[in-house]
Amino acid sequence: MTRAEPSRFSPYAATRRLSRLAPLTDGDIRALQAAEAAARYVSARSELLHEGQEVTEVRMIVSGWAATVRILADGRRQIIGLLLPGDLFGDCRQSRPLANSSVVALTNAVVAVAPPATTSESLAEAYTLSNAFADAYLMAQIVRLGRMSARERIIDLLLELHERLRLTGLVTRDEFELPLTQEIVADALGLTSVHLNRMLRDIRGHGDVEWRGGRLILRQPEALALIAGRTPVQVTARTF
Amino acid sequence: MTRAEPSRFSPYAATRRLSRLAPLTDGDIRALQAAEAAARYVSARSELLHEGQEVTEVRMIVSGWAATVRILADGRRQIIGLLLPGDLFGDCRQSRPLANSSVVALTNAVVAVAPPATTSESLAEAYTLSNAFADAYLMAQIVRLGRMSARERIIDLLLELHERLRLTGLVTRDEFELPLTQEIVADALGLTSVHLNRMLRDIRGHGDVEWRGGRLILRQPEALALIAGRTPVQVTARTF
DNA sequence: CGACGGCTTGAGAGACCTCAATGTAGGTGG
DNA sequence: CCACCTACATTGAGGTCTCTCAAGCCGTCG
Numbered sequence: 001m002t003r004a005e006p007s008r009f010s011p012y013a014a015t016r017r018l019s020r021l022a023p024l025t026d027g028d029i030r031a032l033q034a035a036e037a038a039a040r041y042v043s044a045r046s047e048l049l050h051e052g053q054e055v056t057e058v059r060m061i062v063s064g065w066a067a068t069v070r071i072l073a074d075g076r077r078q079i080i081g082l083l084l085p086g087d088l089f090g091d092c093r094q095s096r097p098l099a100n101s102s103v104v105a106l107t108n109a110v111v112a113v114a115p116p117a118t119t120s121e122s123l124a125e126a127y128t129l130s131n132a133f134a135d136a137y138l139m140a141q142i143v144r145l146g147r148m149s150a151r152e153r154i155i156d157l158l159l160e161l162h163e164r165l166r167l168t169g170l171v172t173r174d175e176f177e178l179p180l181t182q183e184i185v186a187d188a189l190g191l192t193s194v195h196l197n198r199m200l201r202d203i204r205g206h207g208d209v210e211w212r213g214g215r216l217i218l219r220q221p222e223a224l225a226l227i228a229g230r231t232p233v234q235v236t237a238r239t240f
Numbered sequence: 241m242t243r244a245e246p247s248r249f250s251p252y253a254a255t256r257r258l259s260r261l262a263p264l265t266d267g268d269i270r271a272l273q274a275a276e277a278a279a280r281y282v283s284a285r286s287e288l289l290h291e292g293q294e295v296t297e298v299r300m301i302v303s304g305w306a307a308t309v310r311i312l313a314d315g316r317r318q319i320i321g322l323l324l325p326g327d328l329f330g331d332c333r334q335s336r337p338l339a340n341s342s343v344v345a346l347t348n349a350v351v352a353v354a355p356p357a358t359t360s361e362s363l364a365e366a367y368t369l370s371n372a373f374a375d376a377y378l379m380a381q382i383v384r385l386g387r388m389s390a391r392e393r394i395i396d397l398l399l400e401l402h403e404r405l406r407l408t409g410l411v412t413r414d415e416f417e418l419p420l421t422q423e424i425v426a427d428a429l430g431l432t433s434v435h436l437n438r439m440l441r442d443i444r445g446h447g448d449v450e451w452r453g454g455r456l457i458l459r460q461p462e463a464l465a466l467i468a469g470r471t472p473v474q475v476t477a478r479t480f
Numbered sequence: 481c482g483a484c485g486g487c488t489t490g491a492g493a494g495a496c497c498t499c500a501a502t503g504t505a506g507g508t509g510g
Numbered sequence: 511c512c513a514c515c516t517a518c519a520t521t522g523a524g525g526t527c528t529c530t531c532a533a534g535c536c537g538t539c540g
Contacts, residue, residue: 052474072383072387073469077387078382079386080382093368094365094368094369096476096478097372097475098477135340138382139340141382142320142321142381143318145385146319146429147312147317149495150496183518192496192497195496197519198496229312229314234292235334235338236335237294237336389527421485431528432529432530433486434488434489434529435529437488437489438489
């Protein structure tokens with residue numbers, strides 16, 4: 001079964017995500033849309049950033065999926081975090097920053113240079129919040145890997161993706177594109193693809209999760225979240 | 241065996257760490273030392289920050305050890321990261337930030353409110369670098385938990401601690417205070433304390449690592465690092 | 481001295497991995 | 511249009527790593 005290319009290209013998904021993080025000005029929106037329009041196409045498996053390399057600009061995923069990864073000397077691979085449309089990578093807050101992990105496109109993707117935040121207070125706040133979310137997702141990943149069983153890891157990750165993609169407006173009726181291979185998900189969850197496959201069979205049999213043809217359907221996301229003990233990530237008390 | 245209190249109290253270790261991250265002005269140093277002097281004593285197990293709570297100030301560990309932790313509904317505990325002297329916690333870059341995990345003192349400790357970075361360019365850079373390191377350590381933790389065996393996790397963590405404490409000036413002759421119980425280390429490594437204990441016995445037998453009475457000795461840190469495939473974390477290409 | 485927290489060890493069970501083979505869908509070239 | 515190839519998904523059998531439960535030990539402190 002080959003994964004289909006995303007059936008609907010979602011223009012400005014990245015802009016939408018950032019504009020939901022902080023109240024952006026019209027100028028910000030224009031800058032983001034211009035950046036998206038000037039984006040670059042990259043094909044699956046291409047490396048967008050190499051560990052240890054000097055970082056010069058913040059970039060954002062416009063469409064498609066990517067991941068930050070680290071590969072051990074003997075070839076074991078760990079996906080540190082997934083990058084979805086609207087996510088930023090190549091943080092450069094310090095001077096002369098070095099990438100602390102590689103970034104790889106997992107699907108064909110579109111990547112743009114994020115407009116600099118120096119000009120706009122509101123855009124800077126959106127970036128800051130985006131970074132805060134990224135940190136929170138790293139911590140969630142640690143808890144998954146450290147203290148959850150394979151089954152729990154899978155469900156927790158799927159719920160996180162649901163939550164993140166909803167913010168970006170890429171979820172309809174608890175259903176979203178999941179254009180990843182089982183091997184990729186396994187590398188994110190610290191499992192082998194064989195074991196992941198078996199656990200997926202179990203979960204599928206249970207009826208709450210359906211994953212076929214690159215689309216994921218969560219039957220009862222709230223119930224699942226309750227069982228899995230997952231609460232949505234929140235990084236600010238501000239409402240807007 | 242009870243852990244001894246650190247045999248040498250190391251004044252200004254936190255200041256030393258930050259001043260090694262960026263070239264600080266005399267004013268910065270004074271502000272940091274003043275903050276350290278005004279610090280608060282907290283006892284082991286006390287909670288310094290609660291998950292979901294609104295964060296109002298950045299704090300720094302002056303002496304002792306703490307950890308960011310998350311506890312699952314059924315009591316499983318995962319230590320997300322260890323906080324050592326000179327480490328900051330309670331990040332507040334966004335407006336009205338919420339703590340995304342709890343912070344707990346692992347030993348009796350001294351904690352200070354970090355001087356605000358708004359006044360000083362150089363101090364802000366030190367904080368930024370400190371945050372960059374914190375991020376890098378989170379990623380290292382993910383790789384440990386996701387793709388390393390118990391033995392590898394242990395050695396990798398010990399090497400990381402060695403590396404971090406050296407920056408703070410708390411290592412002498414590849415030997416440093418490690419005032420943690422095996423249960424705490426197990427919770428950091430996603431293991432049970434029973435299994436950690438067994439692996440420690442093996443590693444100890446191998447002769448490269450000695451851990452007794454709250455002190456850790458690494459016999460051949462470079463050789464260990466080579467075997468374990470660990471390279472020091474670097475977050476900037478800048479030299480100073 | 482007894483109680484307590486932490487360390488150590490044993491025996492057995494369970495989760496997850498490895499190796500290996502098979503299945504299946506799409507893509508490509510003849 | 512078929513044969514073949516590739517990438518991914520699936521399944522089986524057996525092994526290993528790590529966990530659980532449980533008991534004993536050791537040093538410290540009251």
